[in-house]
Amino acid sequence: MLCDECKERPATVHVTQIINDQKSEVHLCEVCAKAKGHLGFAFKPSFSVQDLLAGLIQQFSEEPELPIDMSFRVSDKCEVCGMTLEDFRRTGRLGCGRCYDEFREQLEPLLRRLHGSSKHIGKLPRRVGGIAHLKRLEGQLKKELQKAIASEKYEKAAELRDKIHQLEKDIKRGEVS
Amino acid sequence: MDIKDEIFAGWMRDDGPETDVVVSSRIRLARNIDNLAFTHIAGHDDLDKVLRTVEEVIKSTRDLADMKIIDLDSLSVFERELLVARHLISPELAQNWERRAVILSEDNESSIMVNEEDHLRIQSLLPGSQFQKAWEMANRVDDLLEAKLNYAFSEDIGYLTACPTNAGTGLRGSIMLHLPALKRTNQIGAMLNAVLKLGLAIRGTYGEGTEATGDMYQISNQITLGQSEEEILENLSGTARQIIYQERNARSVLLKEYRSKVEDVVYRAYGLLKNARILSSEEALKLISEVRMGIYTDIIKGISASVINELMVIISPAYVSKVEDRELSSYERDVKRAELVREKLSSISIL
Ligand SMILES: [Zn+2]
Ligand SMILES: [Zn+2]
Numbered sequence: 001m002l003c004d005e006c007k008e009r010p011a012t013v014h015v016t017q018i019i020n021d022q023k024s025e026v027h028l029c030e031v032c033a034k035a036k037g038h039l040g041f042a043f044k045p046s047f048s049v050q051d052l053l054a055g056l057i058q059q060f061s062e063e064p065e066l067p068i069d070m071s072f073r074v075s076d077k078c079e080v081c082g083m084t085l086e087d088f089r090r091t092g093r094l095g096c097g098r099c100y101d102e103f104r105e106q107l108e109p110l111l112r113r114l115h116g117s118s119k120h121i122g123k124l125p126r127r128v129g130g131i132a133h134l135k136r137l138e139g140q141l142k143k144e145l146q147k148a149i150a151s152e153k154y155e156k157a158a159e160l161r162d163k164i165h166q167l168e169k170d171i172k173r174g175e176v177s
Numbered sequence: 178m179d180i181k182d183e184i185f186a187g188w189m190r191d192d193g194p195e196t197d198v199v200v201s202s203r204i205r206l207a208r209n210i211d212n213l214a215f216t217h218i219a220g221h222d223d224l225d226k227v228l229r230t231v232e233e234v235i236k237s238t239r240d241l242a243d244m245k246i247i248d249l250d251s252l253s254v255f256e257r258e259l260l261v262a263r264h265l266i267s268p269e270l271a272q273n274w275e276r277r278a279v280i281l282s283e284d285n286e287s288s289i290m291v292n293e294e295d296h297l298r299i300q301s302l303l304p305g306s307q308f309q310k311a312w313e314m315a316n317r318v319d320d321l322l323e324a325k326l327n328y329a330f331s332e333d334i335g336y337l338t339a340c341p342t343n344a345g346t347g348l349r350g351s352i353m354l355h356l357p358a359l360k361r362t363n364q365i366g367a368m369l370n371a372v373l374k375l376g377l378a379i380r381g382t383y384g385e386g387t388e389a390t391g392d393m394y395q396i397s398n399q400i401t402l403g404q405s406e407e408e409i410l411e412n413l414s415g416t417a418r419q420i421i422y423q424e425r426n427a428r429s430v431l432l433k434e435y436r437s438k439v440e441d442v443v444y445r446a447y448g449l450l451k452n453a454r455i456l457s458s459e460e461a462l463k464l465i466s467e468v469r470m471g472i473y474t475d476i477i478k479g480i481s482a483s484v485i486n487e488l489m490v491i492i493s494p495a496y497v498s499k500v501e502d503r504e505l506s507s508y509e510r511d512v513k514r515a516e517l518v519r520e521k522l523s524s525i526s527i528l
Contacts, residue, residue, distance in 0.1 A: 001342055010342045010399050012373055014380035018390065020507050021458055021494040025268070030373050081214045093294075096214050097329025097337040100344075107341065111334070114342055117403020120335025122346035123316070125323045132332050 002092045003029035010114055078102045131174045138167045186263040187286040189486035193305020196482055197473035198421045200353040201304055204311040206319055207338045207347035208297040209329040215339040216292045224276040227296045234325045235280055241321055245281050249274035258495030266290055287318055294339050308350055308410045345402025350413050357392040357470040358427035372396055375416055391462035428474055443471030451522050456515040461492040478528040491517050
């Protein structure tokens with residue numbers, strides 16, 4: 001979720017206010033929370049509905065800037081869902097999985113800014129081809145190899161090295177076929 | 178009893194690890210079906226298609242077939258809000274309920290929200306501090322679904338989500354912490370600042386004042402890409418361990434220096450809950466927090482923390498209104514709330 005205020009940084013301060021059983025929510029990044037005097041949840045002056053409204057109005061009157069390269073053609077559209085970069089800039093959301101391909105150039109720097117990385121190293125669905133799994137396994141074994149060497153477990157290291165060689169062969173064979 | 182009338186949910190049990198400080202641990206995985214528009218721009222046909230597809234998968238998968246599919250369209254506004262109060266669906270899903278569903282396991286510990294911000298939000302919610310088990314549960318449900326669904330996924334970016342802040346693992350781990358002693362020793366601000374510096378997100382609930390109502394704080398990971406699921410959860414658990422340690426320290430300092438004062442606060446809170454005739458939700462949350470602190474500092478015995486967790490649902494505006502099944506004025510609600518709390522506590526005698 002992006003910050004309600006700046007639509008630029010991820011929202012890390014989430015505030016729910018309940019007065020007389022009426023709930024209101026606001027989501028801010030650390031910078032905006034600080035700027036509004038909201039950091040550390042020690043709100044002074046306390047958070048008010050007026051602040052919320054002001055935030056909303058500001059949002060509509062000022063074009064929020066996303067830190068992405070805006071040198072795109074306005075006609076750039078996702079071929080699956082019809083979403084444009086302009087739409088993304090307005091809503092902070094993509095339209096479908098294909099959008100990530102279509103707007104890759106602009107998304108990469110944003111992802112790096114949000115997450116410090118744009119490369120997934122977590123779970124892979126099983127249906128994703130075997131090579132992706134082999135590459136992932138290779139990465140894990142290489143890490144284990146470094147650990148084994150560092151702790152002078154040379155027998156284990158040799159074992160791991162053989163496994164990695166075999167994996168590399170399998171990966172190469174898979175990529176050729 | 179019908180699932181939509183129940184108050185209880187698995188996370189309210191008091192047998193989880195570290196329940197003196199940790200109320201619950203939650204894992205949420207965001208997943209989307211390939212080649213379909215994400216929920217926020219999807220038309221009725223696409224939303225229906227997601228619902229039908231997921232329903233078919235649930236019914237045809239032996240290990241999931243026991244789960245109950247609840248169309249949010251079929252519920253009243255109070256029933257939807259009650260699911261929010263029990264932490265089984267998100268406030269967002271309750272607000273945008275048309276063509277939405279939630280799929281619940283029998284013990285309410287696993288759930289799947291359909292057509293939330295992403296097509297699927299797989300959740301597991303357990304009492305106390307148990308990310309590892311919660312992750313294993315959600316991961317298993319994900320494996321079962323994935324065997325029959327084609328997810329929007331790219332090898333580079335991982336699971337593709339409507340909002341880029343969830344892309345990659347799609348994993349959000351959150352832990353609900355009860356921190357009454359850190360608050361009373363004025364350490365909350367510093368602690369929350371430190372948590373933000375670690376790149377984690379915080380969530381608090383406020384009333385009119387500037388202090389969190391009920392001393393409940395939720396901490397969750399912000400980064401979902403470039404780290405493995407295990408790394409993300411280890412980072413969160415590590416931070417939680419530190420906070421648990423600090424809160425316990427603060428409790429023992431309070432007890433050592435101000436024992437009578439703490440006892441007074443706890444017994445007064447219990448007395449008010451047991452006898453008050455008018456209770457706002459804000460006051461009730463504050464009193465419940467104080468009694469909870471009394472239970473885990475062994476000041477009062479004979480009342481379990483799971484009763485306290487149930488009270489947190491009983492006092493919710495949704496439940497109070499649902500009991501009467503009509504829109505109540507705020508005065509009527511406060512009167513009814515006090516009555517429901519007294520009823521719940523009537524069979525309990527503290528030692
Ligand atoms: Zn901001
Ligand atoms: Zn698209």
